[in-house]
Amino acid sequence: MPIADKLVQKSFSEIEQRSNSDIINKRRVINGEDDGLMQVSPLKHPFADEIFKTMLKNTWVPQEVPMGKDVEMWNTPGALTEQEKRVYERSLAFVSNLDGIQTNNLVINITRQITSPEVSLAIVRQAYEEALHVHSYATMIEALNLNPEDVYGLYRKDMELYNKNKRILQSFGKIAKPDFKTGTFEKDQLFLEACVANIVLEGIYFYSAFLIFYIFRRNNKMPGSADMIQFINRDEDMHLKLFISITNTIKEEQPELWTEGFQKEVRKIITDAVDLEYEWGKSCIGDGILGLTPENLREYLQFIGDMRLQMIGLPKKWNSKNPFPWIDEITQSSMIEVNFFEGTVKEYSIGTLDWD
Ligand SMILES: [Fe+2]
Ligand SMILES: [Fe+2]
16 A cells, blocks of 8 residues: 555554554564655665765766767777777766666665655665766767767667676566565565675666776876766765665564575575676676786676675685775775755764654
């Protein structure tokens, strides 16, 4: 039953009996009781509010990122090899498709199942950021005067891209039907599986493309594009954190869902995703490009995959080392923070989990 109907179907005398503590103590990520009025103070799920506040601090717009050097380089004969240009376009096509899929997935499939208002706020902000990313890729396409057919139209000519997009869309297919609703063991497991698909999208599928853009910049090629990707990467880190927390909180709230069989299934989803991402990355770089080889790409993706497994309480599979330790400096370094609220933010205390 949609949240709004729950409120409408209750009489005033029934509502009158309820207190805020009743509402908050019954709050859950899914299958909670909520009146649909977004009462987010105090909180039941403080992780979502922390992430939301960090997302606000991370506000940026693609027009702030200078693309002048990239435009000059793209148009200077010999500055980029033909192979490098194709790798660039193919990577751009894929990340653009991925953010497009995710914008729709969050808005259409995910938010309608969430019954925690603070979690909903964070997901709504995430959806805005995915839309911003879609817009960022369009900004790059326009700045470089690329043929949209070579980027947006690539999945119609490139079987590997078509298959990868199809596979990602299928991972959300089980919760996409208009009448899908959590509330049974089977449906709740399907929703949890979709949360894992989000972790895979945010935390594995972007990673060969991100790596390719950073490797270009380390070789003094297309630095504006890598800066744009770095802003996007910072957002994706928060999205990953959000879905890791959502997954772990659903596990706590409904531990019966996290069966041994289901854990095996989740492990397989993550390990298959690493293999798929490797196949895709390898098809982009061929024998190698600018020091990025199929071997170190595989090692890197396995290192990422192990981290994702551990984040949701599963053991590592590969024990691979990060062959590109400089990536950590990029993703964890303090970027230029566009903090519109500096000086005006107050420290609010966060409500306890059981509030009365
Ligand atoms: Fe995104
Ligand atoms: Fe994202």
